[in-house]
Amino acid sequence: MFKRVLCAGVFVSTGLQAALGAPLSLPATPFSYTVLDQELSAALQEFGNNLNIRVNISAEVKGRIRGRLPDLAPREFLDRLTNLYNLQWYYDGLVLYVSAAHEAQSRLLVLTPIGFDEFKAALDALNISDERYVVRPAPGNGLVLASGPPRFIALVDQTLHGLVAEAQARPRAAIAEKPPPESVLMLFRGSSTMVTRDGRPEGSYSSDVPRHDSIVQEPGPAQR
Template sequence: MLKKVLCAVVFICLNVGRTLGAPLTLPSTPYSYTVLDQDLAAALQEFGNNLNIRVNVSTEVKGRIRGRIPELPPRGFLDRLIHLYNLQWYYDGLVLYISDAHEAQSRLLVLNPISFDAFKTALDALSISDERYIVKAAPGDGLVFAYGPPRFITLVEQTLKGLLAETQARQSTAGVDRSPHDSVLMLFRGSSSTVIRDGRPDATASPQAPHQDSPVHATNSGRQ
């Protein structure tokens, strides 16, 4: 069941040594960029254009680049600007998000009934986890503390919502199970319905069936 949730929010994933969200793969050749006086946000957008990477620069990123920047590999160039102008970056596998460090957000999230280990496993599997930013169990009953740039926090919250929705759906299904291995198909024809349970017609019929001539619901209520 967990795989269904993970597949709903898949991002481009490659294996890397460090946990930095989805890996931002950049060339190792020097990035030559000559600038005398340029808007910082514009320089970051041009960086993405030159390397064919989608870049989202926050409107809070302000400042100007003045003077020559040493010739560095693309990652070195990016990290230099991040350090000089007190910025943060996060790559979700599709877009490189760059924000001012002051935009970082913190959240105290309620995990119940999800365990912290299951939550952390989902974040790791989706390449959302990032060792630069915080996701840790907090004191209390089923609480987790998260801290990082806006895009990172958004993905953390979306992952938790997906896991909670999946758990609630599973519990709801379990509440109407007749047996651990029932397979049910309901066929509606005009105003009558036929229930096929485990491949055999069942005597139960719905007097308020919708007017359609096709199967509308198939479930496998076996517990996992």
């Protein structure tokens, strides 16, 4: 059984620090939680239902809650369960993911062709960065170490792949937009010269010095 009682006071919403992933707005007013011999996963699911937050609970989250917990604000309640049952949680802006601590992952990711500062700035801008979990560059070799719960690692990995794909597409786009080289043809006939640019006659010029007929292909400005 999971019972929620709102203590007297004003219901105030407050956001977490920007460094803790996407902002998770939770009430600051304490709640009274009465749990009588309930599965931990069921209690967490009810916690999300009461606060209108979608919760994804890993199958590895196991245990039972017996007895009454002290009156705590929702964030403190969540952190208390995290500490008591060795859990990790991460909010991606839509869903609160709760997993067992032993599910945490560590990965070495290749940054090339982007830099760490660009990568970290993207994580911050997308509200993926979380000061509880590690994103740290390895000195001098274009690698970054990321450690944290599965959902956090998945978002870090997806962000890196997106940045790398964008960086690799830039040179091809520049080549595709580059105009074709200009073709200039000069036809000498006697004392006159005819200039043809990209297949179109541009004009003729006369000279007092007689010449034999000849054709000269000159590079355009883009070929010089």
